[in-house]
Amino acid sequence: MSRAFTREEDSENAIAGIGERPVSQHRNLVTPKGLAMIDAELAGLRAALANAETASDRERIALVSRDLRYWNARRENAELSVPEPNSGVVRFGMTVSLEGEDGAAVSWHIVGEDEADPAKGSISHVSPVARALFGKAVGDTIAVNGREWEVVGLG
Template sequence: MSQAFVREKEGGEAFEDLPDRPISPHTNFVTPEGLAQIEAEVARFQAEFAALGPDSKAETARVTRDLHYWTARLGTAKLVEPISADDVRFGSTVEIKREEGGRQNFRIVGEDEADPAKGSIAYVSPMAKALIGKTAGDVVEVNGHDVEIIAVR
């Protein structure tokens, strides 16, 4: 059949079938702050959805997809309360020194709250995996480079 006889989708309909946001296969551990972030995202998308009009097909598809994602993440969230410990754990803030002498602080958090630019890394990241269970003074290898743990808070 010629393309001339095929009905094209009208504006916005191409967005109605947005693919779901991928959900991590890892356990959804969250800090208290991470849980609050997820709850805030659910509330925000619920409010956005309620405010949408019937002509906002593309926006409805986007908001529905994001609301589905955050609702699923809220439903699987496993809160990990902070505890004081000498070894690196989920929720710990770790100060490290790199081979070249640079120092950094990282907090080990859940995947949705991780933001390396702001000093938080996901517990499933290579850096966090190398650090978990170690204590101040330990040297670990991360991606072929040694880092020394200076402090655990």
């Protein structure tokens, strides 16, 4: 095949030896904070692309362009979701407090995939724990990885 018939983005990726960032097949639910995070990523990447183009840094252009394609796709299919006030059951965007059978306590804020950070107390809505929690109320229990947890609070 002639090089004249290759897509520009393919040649950009070949320069840096990178592939595309995979876009999740799950619904792209986002909290207001998650939507703002996506918008901030896009703004930062647009500025980075302008700087890379000014410097004629082809490898950096390829990397930033790839990330821009990813975040543009995530922004296009983002679905802002805010839980109903005073909902009695676990929904996307809520913080859920759990207590284990051993008395251990943990709280998880259920958020979109891109904003999830378990080390900071937020989990993706497609995680096994979040899926087990959806629709549960205070007093209900879930079993995850062989451990039982009771829902003790919703926020």
